[in-house]
Amino acid sequence: MAIPTKEEVEQNEEDNTFSRLQLLAQQRHAMEEFWRRSQEQIEASAGNHEHILPIDCVKNVIRPKNDAMMLSADTPTFVTKLCELFVQELTLRAWVCANSHNRDIILGTDIAEAITTTESYHFLGNVLRSHKALGSTAPDIDTSARKHIKLDQMTSLYHPTQEMQASRLAGYPPHVPIYPPIGQMGTQHKLSPFTFMMQGESLLNMKREKSLVNEVMVCTNKMSINNFDGATSIGGGSSSDVAIVVQQGETTHPFSSQNACPSLEDNYVVPMPTGHVQSFSPPTNINVKKLHQEEKNIYSQDVAEEDMSNESLEGSQKDEDLFLHEK
Amino acid sequence: MTNGQDNLLPIANVGRIMKDGLPPQAKISKRAKETIQECATEFISFVTGEASERCRRERRKTVNGDDVCHAMRSLGLDHYADAMHRYLQRYREGEELAASLNSSSSAAAAAAAAGSRGGGAIQIDVRAELSIFRSGNNQGRPNN
Numbered sequence: 481m482a483i484p485t486k487e488e489v490e491q492n493e494e495d496n497t498f499s500r501l502q503l504l505a506q507q508r509h510a511m512e513e514f515w516r517r518s519q520e521q522i523e524a525s526a527g528n529h530e531h532i533l534p535i536d537c538v539k540n541v542i543r544p545k546n547d548a549m550m551l552s553a554d555t556p557t558f559v560t561k562l563c564e565l566f567v568q569e570l571t572l573r574a575w576v577c578a579n580s581h582n583r584d585i586i587l588g589t590d591i592a593e594a595i596t597t598t599e600s601y602h603f604l605g606n607v608l609r610s611h612k613a614l615g616s617t618a619p620d621i622d623t624s625a626r627k628h629i630k631l632d633q634m635t636s637l638y639h640p641t642q643e644m645q646a647s648r649l650a651g652y653p654p655h656v657p658i659y660p661p662i663g664q665m666g667t668q669h670k671l672s673p674f675t676f677m678m679q680g681e682s683l684l685n686m687k688r689e690k691s692l693v694n695e696v697m698v699c700t701n702k703m704s705i706n707n708f709d710g711a712t713s714i715g716g717g718s719s720s721d722v723a724i725v726v727q728q729g730e731t732t733h734p735f736s737s738q739n740a741c742p743s744l745e746d747n748y749v750v751p752m753p754t755g756h757v758q759s760f761s762p763p764t765n766i767n768v769k770k771l772h773q774e775e776k777n778i779y780s781q782d783v784a785e786e787d788m789s790n791e792s793l794e795g796s797q798k799d800e801d802l803f804l805h806e807k
Numbered sequence: 808m809t810n811g812q813d814n815l816l817p818i819a820n821v822g823r824i825m826k827d828g829l830p831p832q833a834k835i836s837k838r839a840k841e842t843i844q845e846c847a848t849e850f851i852s853f854v855t856g857e858a859s860e861r862c863r864r865e866r867r868k869t870v871n872g873d874d875v876c877h878a879m880r881s882l883g884l885d886h887y888a889d890a891m892h893r894y895l896q897r898y899r900e901g902e903e904l905a906a907s908l909n910s911s912s913s914a915a916a917a918a919a920a921a922g923s924r925g926g927g928a929i930q931i932d933v934r935a936e937l938s939i940f941r942s943g944n945n946q947g948r949p950n951n
Contacts, residue, residue, distance in 0.1 A: 515886050522894045533820050541851045549859045552871035566850050568828035588838035600883040607849045
């Protein structure tokens with residue numbers, strides 16, 4: 481298949497509208513190509529192709545909502561193939577979104593953008609919202625002293641928000657990350673008045689200053705800077721931030737759901753939750769550190785590719801998301 | 808709302824499916840894989856729930872592929888419905904081929920056991936089926 485050409489998004493609103501139309505046209509073209517290839521594959525395979533997804537897992541997903549109903553013999557195979565088509569189709573849409581931002585890596589924001597621009601995927605809005613909510617409140621469980629302090633303060637800081645989210649996410653199991661998130665991007669203060677975001681913002685400024693002085697940064701140095709920023713910002717403004725959070729929760733409950741939108745866009749790299757590694761053995765500390773390094777490399781490459789234009793892109797992305805959510 | 812953690816599809820398989828559909832230089836973040844993992848789980852629950860509801864209205868107890876196809880069409884997922892309708896046809900053609908081969912074997916066995924069972928008609932069919940199978944002309948079979 482032909483790779484969709486990369487666009488350059490400009491700050492002008494008319495240019496944004498034009499690039500939006502271009503994105504939709506590219507998506508339509510990519511989808512036509514995808515469905516044509518899918519039909520050809522179905523014709524050629526005679527229904528005997530090997531499934532990548534385990535059928536038993538698909539049965540487990542179907543079963544809880546269909547306890548009273550029985551499944552015919554062909555249905556699990558059928559649904560497994562259907563699910564594979566869905567994953568590839570949505571991934572391809574996200575790939576078009578990533579290319580429209582001049583990136584070669586698909587991020588969570590690209591998935592969200594693909595879903596919000598596709599009318600028949602409206603039912604996935606709940607998944608996105610719960611995913612964002614969990615992502616923004618993941619606690620830190622590392623054992624160092626500073627991180628312990630950070631963990632305690634984060635827990636007390638986010639206690640009211642977590643209570644609200646717990647009531648909304650009843651039955652959703654908590655994800656415990658193995659290592660803390662890295663690469664938080666800052667946002668405008670009025671959109672997300674949480675210390676979590678402020679921490680990311682100060683981290684972004686710190687990175688800019690560092691890049692002026694020294695291009696090469698040692699990974700351990702990054703970690704220490706990250707911890708220092710977290711401790712300082714949380715220690716400094718914890719009481720006022722708690723008050724802000726409480727006020728937000730009490731007065732404007734609908735706004736808090738909108739508030740959760742930018743958090744998905746900011747988290748480029750997310751720690752891997754335990755429980756998602758069913759199909760392979762849990763990684764050891766060495767493996768975790770290795771993954772950590774790899775993710776840092778990916779993030780550094782991503783930041784290097786779009787240094788200044790990133791902020792304008794993020795801004796337009798957030799505006800579009802908020803606009804679409806309000807519809 | 809998504810199901811519990813135990814009912815999520817395995818993320819490694821989801822990642823593999825994602826990679827298969829993309830150009831070689833494409834990279835996928837962990838966050839994107841997790842998002843797709845949850846969306847795929849929700850997609851299955853949503854579509855099969857709709858199909859199950861239709862069965863309940865028609866007082867049937869078994870959900871089959873046609874019900875899922877119909878559910879997708881009613882949910883506005885027409886491309887999926889078209890592709891999977893054709894998949895279902897090809898799947899059933901394969902099933903019929905396997906069934907006819909089994910029928911040939913059992914008919915031959917029955918003929919051997921009973922001796923004169925079925926007469927000339929079954930014998931002719933058995934020979935035709937075996938000769939087609941032996942010569943490897945499966946693709947030459949007419950599509951019903």
